[in-house]
Amino acid sequence: MTTTAKPDAVGVARTRIEGRDKVTGAARYASEIPFTELAHGWLVLSTIARGRIRAIDDAAVRALPGVLTVLHHGNAPRIKDDVIGALGRPDPIVEVFQHDRVPHAGWPVALVVAGTSEQAREAAEALVVTYDEEPHDVSFDADKEGAYVPQDAETVKGDVEAELAASTVVLDAAYTTPEQHHSAMEPHAVTVRWDGGRLEVFDSNQGSKWVADDLANLFSLDLSAVRVRSEHVGGAFGSKGLRSHHVAAVMAATELQRPVRIALTRRQVFAITGYRSPTAQRVRLGADADGRLRAFAHENRSMTSTLREFVEGSAGFGRTMYDSVAHHSVDRVVPADVGTPTWMRAPGEAPGSFAVESAMDELAEKLGMDPIALRVRNEPTAGPISGLPFSSRNLLACFEEGARRFGWADRDPRPRVRREGNRLIGTGVAACTFPSGAAPSTASVTAEPDGTFTVRITAADVGTGARTALTVLAADALDTAPERVHVRIADSDFGAAWVAGGSMGTRSWGWAVMAAARDLREQLTLRGTEIPAAGVTVTTNTAELIAQLAQKERYAFGAQFAEVAVDVTTGEVRVTRLLGVFAAGRIVNPLTARSQLVGGMTWGLSMALHEEAVRDETFGSHVGADFAGYHFAANADVPVIEADWVPDEDPDDPVGIKGVGEIGIVGTAAAIANAVWHATGSRQRHLPIRPDRVLLAEADRAGHDA
Structure with a gap:
């Protein structure tokens, strides 16, 4: 078989393969997939912060219209409590309905299942649970x-x-x-059904095989008896692993022998899916x-x-x-x-860089040095602790290019010298880094009789553009056009693979796909015959290949530059310019890579100025656990953000990708805080930089000057 000559694939900007389906509504998420006889579950969360359940009066609720069952610690199936999965022990909140203890506010105490979500919610809100409270x-x-x-x-x-x-x-x-x-755009949701003796789970997660194996172990099932699919995910950011709603849905589907869906509300997401x-x-x-x-x-x-x-x-x-x-x-x-x-x-x-990069700025001020010059002075030639060589470390090029584009050389280092009306203007800088690891993954590539190729890997595209990047990498390795490659992801039946996390997803999956594709090319060259009806498939696992990575320190690096305008009458801080320049290895798709970097920097801005979850110490629960009470940066808060990169090649790295999903957020808050100091002359060491904190600093300054 011969392949079709391809145009350049890697490094060319490409729109997302599934983009049209997403913007037209054709893409179905976990809470949108239709099922016959679908039942709906609604979790009941504890209203106390610590204690024990004294009683659950479910008789009246069971009699309400549409209610099918009520599960709680008195009647729920037993599950294993010693599971150790691919990423360690699952969050203990998955051990729902196993005992009467309430360890924190929002602990799931019951599940009400009904014919419609409205019936389930009404019944759940009517369920009376009494507690014996303890000090918390x-x-x-x-x-x-x-x-x-x-x-x-x-x-x-x-x-x-x-x-x-x-x-x-x-x-x-x-x-x-x-x-x-x-605060992912898509709240957590799962739909579970039994089909031919096999548990099928349609989910929103960061790793279908990870979730499938943990569920199998919790319920003492063979690993092959659980299949998890997560075709489209509307954001995750670390929160979408195995959670209590998965386990509760499996329990209900097992009892009722019909599909059960649980979709969490935004308040429930705040309570039971983790946080920083x-x-x-x-x-x-x-x-x-x-x-x-x-x-x-x-x-x-x-x-x-x-x-x-x-x-x-x-x-x-x-x-x-x-x-x-x-x-x-x-x-x-x-x-x-x-x-x-x-x-x-x-x-x-993210939080560590805020402290360290703010401190470096403060040290530069004490020394009378330029903040960039101080960082350059302390640039290591090898790992400061490990002594290992860096695979590549192009941080200084990031500072050089960023300073040139930002106009850093024209900056007056003195604080509080630029003013536009009531607004003081300042600029700041910070360095950033994030590890570039890889984990074993399995990929299969099939040459089809029609001349196309099918890639199967249990990757998760949580909005990063991973599906598109893998298509490009496969096409490059197969020496064919991306349009001839079809990538299928997010199905646990495709085998073990790393999760979408740690900026290791595309790097780990890409390595497996590239290895399988190259092996397939070799087979096709040797065969020299037409492809049979079943196609020719090669499956590769990268476990042995990854061992070579331990010989060097592998990180992405970058430099963040920020300009702010601080209104001294209101205390409002507006970011007016934000530039990030990164050394992030091989950029597969510039379009989606820049999107990830800009998204991370936006989150860093949000971290600097807005995000702050508050707990009521009396009740133990969150105050304003919704998008009205938990503010993050909206369009009006965000200036035009520039993100770019410098060459950062490592000839010893077989894949070259470093990952860009997380480095964008690192250092951004510090750069903004440093810019606020440059504008006002006052340090903001506590996030977020709220107007009241700015005004307090201004009042302190005025008092000191007086």
């Missing part, structure tokens, strides 16, 4: 007792205290970030007069639940960024009566 604690601050250091959460090199004492200039500052939520923990961070830097770092110390404290330890590893950010004689970084966690935090876009790096 949902507070978090830098000095709260009970904090401890998790395993492998501390790194030490040299004597930080001695180097601080020997430093010419020392900075010691505290920074905080609030609890934040994923608040952080309290302390950064201490010591430097010689020329800006050379002698000491780098970063202490981070975050909140975890009493159910399971989760670490927001913010202290890890500096372990890759800056060289210093001595280094000490440590993450501590403090348990509270709250739901378990989880991964959220750029976990650790």
